[in-house]
Amino acid sequence: MSQGTLFDKVWDLHTVRVLPSGQTQLFIGLHLIHEVTSPQAFAMLRDRQLQVLMPERTVATVDHIVPTQNQVRPFQDPLAEEMMQALEANCQENNIRFYNLHSGQQGIVHVIAPEQGLTQPGMTIACGDSHTSTHGAFGAIAFGIGTSQVRDVLASQTLALSKLKVRRVEVNGPLQSGVYAKDVILHIIRTLGVKGGVGYAYEFAGSTIAAMTMEERMTLCNMAIEGGARCGYVNPDAVTFDYLRGRDFAPKAADWDRAVNWWTSLRSDPEAIYDDCVVFDAAAIAPTVTWGITPGQGIGIDEPIPTPDMLPESERVLAAEAYEYMDLQPGSPIQGTPVDVCFIGSCTNGRISDLREAAHIARGKQVAPDVKAFVVPGSERVKQQAEAEGLDQVFRAAGFEWREPGCSMCLAMNPDKLEGRQISASSSNRNFKGRQGSASGRTLLMSPAMVAAAAITGCVTDVRHLA
Numbered sequence: 026m027s028q029g030t031l032f033d034k035v036w037d038l039h040t041v042r043v044l045p046s047g048q049t050q051l052f053i054g055l056h057l058i059h060e061v062t063s064p065q066a067f068a069m070l071r072d073r074q075l076q077v078l079m080p081e082r083t084v085a086t087v088d089h090i091v092p093t094q095n096q097v098r099p100f101q102d103p104l105a106e107e108m109m110q111a112l113e114a115n116c117q118e119n120n121i122r123f124y125n126l127h128s129g130q131q132g133i134v135h136v137i138a139p140e141q142g143l144t145q146p147g148m149t150i151a152c153g154d155s156h157t158s159t160h161g162a163f164g165a166i167a168f169g170i171g172t173s174q175v176r177d178v179l180a181s182q183t184l185a186l187s188k189l190k191v192r193r194v195e196v197n198g199p200l201q202s203g204v205y206a207k208d209v210i211l212h213i214i215r216t217l218g219v220k221g222g223v224g225y226a227y228e229f230a231g232s233t234i235a236a237m238t239m240e241e242r243m244t245l246c247n248m249a250i251e252g253g254a255r256c257g258y259v260n261p262d263a264v265t266f267d268y269l270r271g272r273d274f275a276p277k278a279a280d281w282d283r284a285v286n287w288w289t290s291l292r293s294d295p296e297a298i299y300d301d302c303v304v305f306d307a308a309a310i311a312p313t314v315t316w317g318i319t320p321g322q323g324i325g326i327d328e329p330i331p332t333p334d335m336l337p338e339s340e341r342v343l344a345a346e347a348y349e350y351m352d353l354q355p356g357s358p359i360q361g362t363p364v365d366v367c368f369i370g371s372c373t374n375g376r377i378s379d380l381r382e383a384a385h386i387a388r389g390k391q392v393a394p395d396v397k398a399f400v401v402p403g404s405e406r407v408k409q410q411a412e413a414e415g416l417d418q419v420f421r422a423a424g425f426e427w428r429e430p431g432c433s434m435c436l437a438m439n440p441d442k443l444e445g446r447q448i449s450a451s452s453s454n455r456n457f458k459g460r461q462g463s464a465s466g467r468t469l470l471m472s473p474a475m476v477a478a479a480a481i482t483g484c485v486t487d488v489r490h491l492a
């Protein structure tokens with residue numbers, strides 16, 4: 026075990042057996058569930074008269090359907106209320122820890138597990154949600170699963186999986202000021218493509234990543250899946266351990282020291298062999314904004330929207346679809362594009378450091394007329410912390426709305442929706458057609474600081490000129 030990657034080591038340690046199909050039966054240390062992808066899984070379990078095998082290894086929260094304004098029960102949307110009731114009943118019947126609204130610990134599943142110290146290095150973590158890759162920031166092997174796999178984990182605490190290859194994605198050097206983890210990952214996806222990571226786990230490494238906080242690493246790993254990599258991870262180091270120490274579920278006293286030794290031993294070895302390796306220069310990364318309908322259609326804020334001849338042949342068909350849908354002119358600058366809605370939140374960028382960065386830009390300024398700007402903290406704890414620091418006041422004074430925690434307009438399964446052809450500047454992770462609640466709505470992805478800058482000026486703006 027001395028020449029492996031963290032991925033190989035964690036995979037091997039969790040292998041129950043190799044199945045006749047060649048797949049691995051992998052033990053899942055932590056199973057996270059939410060209201061959208063779990064109800065059917067529990068129903069399938071009941072149909073087969075199966076029990077939840079290890080309820081203490083499953084943790085639930087409610088995030089996607091949660092209204093961020095009126096949270097009175099029953100919810101106005103009957104479907105949301107139904108999902109909520111199903112989750113409540115399933116957790117109660119099966120003895121599953123559930124962080125309900127107003128528990129003080131509710132929030133987006135990928136925000137709450139790390140903040141409580143549930144997410145730890147060396148774990149295997151699964152959740153019926155594609156952005157489970159977020160948890161890889163801690164050196165866990167964490168990936169999204171479908172509903173029938175949620176059933177499998179509930180019933181057996183294992184999954185049948187094929188092993189991934191590992192690509193080392195190295196980023197070196199200091200980031201320019203005004204450039205954030207979000208820009209780094211948008212840049213990586215733009216370069217390697219939205220399908221570039223299919224079949225791979227991405228190991229993020231290099232001095233830029235080493236210098237990142239845990240929250241920045243989470244932003245990075247969150248979007249590994251948008252680059253096609255089912256999981257992304259960072260080797261655990263002192264930054265990881267400092268973040269974890271003292272959190273609710275982190276090991277305590279003598280267990281802590283043992284855990285740190287153990288976690289350290291799981292780091293990829295210097296001689297580890299990778300299936301592929303790519304290197305980026307941090308200095309070449311500018312504040313990045315998407316102009317199209319996939320997270321890979323991004324450009325530096327100073328660049329023009331690419332014309333077809335600037336793109337490889339293989340990207341031109343999708344680009345044509347994007348020009349039409351977005352109604353943006355190839356060859357023209359992205360800077361100055363007017364926006365209608367500014368959304369700060371999501372599991373990509375709804376953590377306290379994100380709100381601090383955005384508040385820093387908004388402080389003492391005013392949201393542009395006719396722009397609707399709102400901030401949705403990633404969790405109840407993030408909200409509480411932000412309020413303790415007075416960030417809510419900064420946002421409110423600038424004309425932003427301050428909301429209750431949840432996924433909100435990241436995918437608009439709640440009342441927060443774009444209307445008609447509105448364009449949003451969004452700190453979330455997906456800009457697919459119709460993603461934010463209007464079938465013809467348009468999304469520009471960017472960092473929370475850039476969203477705040479767009480809110481103030483009313484158009485896409487280089488945050489480096491505003492700060």
Ligand SMILES: CC(C)[C@H](C(=O)O)[C@@H](O)C(=O)O
Pocket residue numbers: 061062089153154155156169436
């Ligand atoms: C609802 C859920 C299944 C979905 C996902 O898997 O990612 C959602 O969280 C999203 O971001 O699109």
Ligand code: SF4
Pocket residue numbers: 088089133134135154156371372373431432435436453454
């Ligand atoms: S915040 Fe968005 S990306 Fe994250 S889990 Fe919720 S819907 Fe999915």
